[in-house]
Amino acid sequence: MPVKNRFAELLPEITEWRRDLHEHPEILFETHRTSALVAEKLRAFGCDEVVEGIGRTGVVGVIRGKTNGSGKVIGLRADMDALPIHEQTGAPHASKTDGAMHACGHDGHTSMLLGAAKYLSETRNFDGTVVVIFQPAEEGGGGGKEMCDDGMMDRWNIQEVYGMHNWPGRAVGSFAIRPGAFFAATDQFDITLTGKGGHAAKPHETVDTGVMAAHVITALQTIVSRNADPVDQIVVSVTSLESSSKAFNVIPQRVHLKGTVRTMSDDMRALAERRIKEITEGVCTTFGGSADVTYHRGYPVMVNHEEQTEFAADVARAVSGDCTEAPLVMGGEDFAFMLEERPGAYILVGNGDTAPVHHPEYDFTDEAIPAGCSWWAEIVERRMPAA
Numbered sequence: 608m609p610v611k612n613r614f615a616e617l618l619p620e621i622t623e624w625r626r627d628l629h630e631h632p633e634i635l636f637e638t639h640r641t642s643a644l645v646a647e648k649l650r651a652f653g654c655d656e657v658v659e660g661i662g663r664t665g666v667v668g669v670i671r672g673k674t675n676g677s678g679k680v681i682g683l684r685a686d687m688d689a690l691p692i693h694e695q696t697g698a699p700h701a702s703k704t705d706g707a708m709h710a711c712g713h714d715g716h717t718s719m720l721l722g723a724a725k726y727l728s729e730t731r732n733f734d735g736t737v738v739v740i741f742q743p744a745e746e747g748g749g750g751g752k753e754m755c756d757d758g759m760m761d762r763w764n765i766q767e768v769y770g771m772h773n774w775p776g777r778a779v780g781s782f783a784i785r786p787g788a789f790f791a792a793t794d795q796f797d798i799t800l801t802g803k804g805g806h807a808a809k810p811h812e813t814v815d816t817g818v819m820a821a822h823v824i825t826a827l828q829t830i831v832s833r834n835a836d837p838v839d840q841i842v843v844s845v846t847s848l849e850s851s852s853k854a855f856n857v858i859p860q861r862v863h864l865k866g867t868v869r870t871m872s873d874d875m876r877a878l879a880e881r882r883i884k885e886i887t888e889g890v891c892t893t894f895g896g897s898a899d900v901t902y903h904r905g906y907p908v909m910v911n912h913e914e915q916t917e918f919a920a921d922v923a924r925a926v927s928g929d930c931t932e933a934p935l936v937m938g939g940e941d942f943a944f945m946l947e948e949r950p951g952a953y954i955l956v957g958n959g960d961t962a963p964v965h966h967p968e969y970d971f972t973d974e975a976i977p978a979g980c981s982w983w984a985e986i987v988e989r990r991m992p993a994a
């Protein structure tokens with residue numbers, strides 16, 4: 608079965624929604640216009656229930672099938688938020704908001720799930736209930752977690768959840784997925800090194816935080832190269848270094864370091880947290896200074912469940928004929944929280960030969976819409992076949 612004909616018909620309309628969203632990007636939880644537009648459309652499609660304000664600006668819609676003998680409830684999730692990037696696509700539908708841009712294709716995700724909701728509301732050719740989930744703040748804000756914390760899964764008795772992300776570099780409309788750990792846990796660390804400031808010409812009277820910082824940054828590399836099992840995946844990156852002095856002749860009293868850790872297992876995550884503290888404190892003690900280390904756990908590892916992944920791959924093969932095993936991704940994904948609460952799967956859909964996500968020249972590929980929408984609809988119709 609290729610893409611559903613109905614989505615070929617709906618393509619111009621869904622493309623219009625997508626480009627309108629692209630012109631009006633909103634960041635993190637500030638998806639006020641987007642959420643209102645989503646809720647308005649869901650009501651117009653005839654969803655049985657539309658609730659706003661789940662996870663602050665999240666929106667949930669409920670579509671009941673012709674029958675409900677199965678008692679099954681499937682959640683389908685899209686993200687709605689944009690990024691603080693200045694768009695450089697030059698597209699006619701480019702962002703009208705300076706410093707905000709749909710550079711991760713969440714405009715496409717929202718539009719594809721809206722398209723599927725329209726089709727499912729029209730046809731209702733399934734035995735059970737669909738809950739469409741539109742979340743804010745995927746890009747670092749934990750909007751998916753907030754929707755879960757608001758009791759979404761229990762409130763609508765959701766039993767399985769599915770998610771999708773576009774993927775530049777894959778053929779348009781083709782799919783890729785993998786079971787088990789898929790996207791990395793994304794943690795942050797903040798380190799303040801304190802020494803003894805003073806005149807740069809009298810280093811012997813100071814405790815130089817610059818030298819300490821250099822040794823700390825170098826020593827932190829050994830977590831990956833010497834502490835982690837070489838077959839495990841782990842990234843430790845120091846991304847910011849700020850000195851309390853901007854002068855050429857002052858040894859700074861304090862240096863502040865920031866960075867990120869990406870891991871694929873709880874063991875690696877715990878190792879990174881422990882070793883960052885031990886190494887930093889140890890190095891600072893060696894040089895006569897001190898360190899204050901905070902480690903903040905962000906999104907957990909996103910783990911696809913075996914059975915749902917196999918099913919999602921079967922559906923993808925039916926829709927596009929092309930679904931391969933995806934590589935591990937060291938980026939994070941807020942959908943991880945939903946997959947911690949319920950079994951489910953997350954799939955990648957090809958965006959073609961475009962700029963990568965988070966790049967100022969990136970744009971979602973509208974030609975991927977029929978495949979994406981068909982995958983959503985088929986997930987529902989095959990998982991809860993009409994009685």
Ligand SMILES: [Zn+2]
Pocket residue numbers: 710711746964965
């Ligand atoms: Zn992103």
Ligand SMILES: [Zn+2]
Pocket residue numbers: 711712713745772
């Ligand atoms: Zn994204």
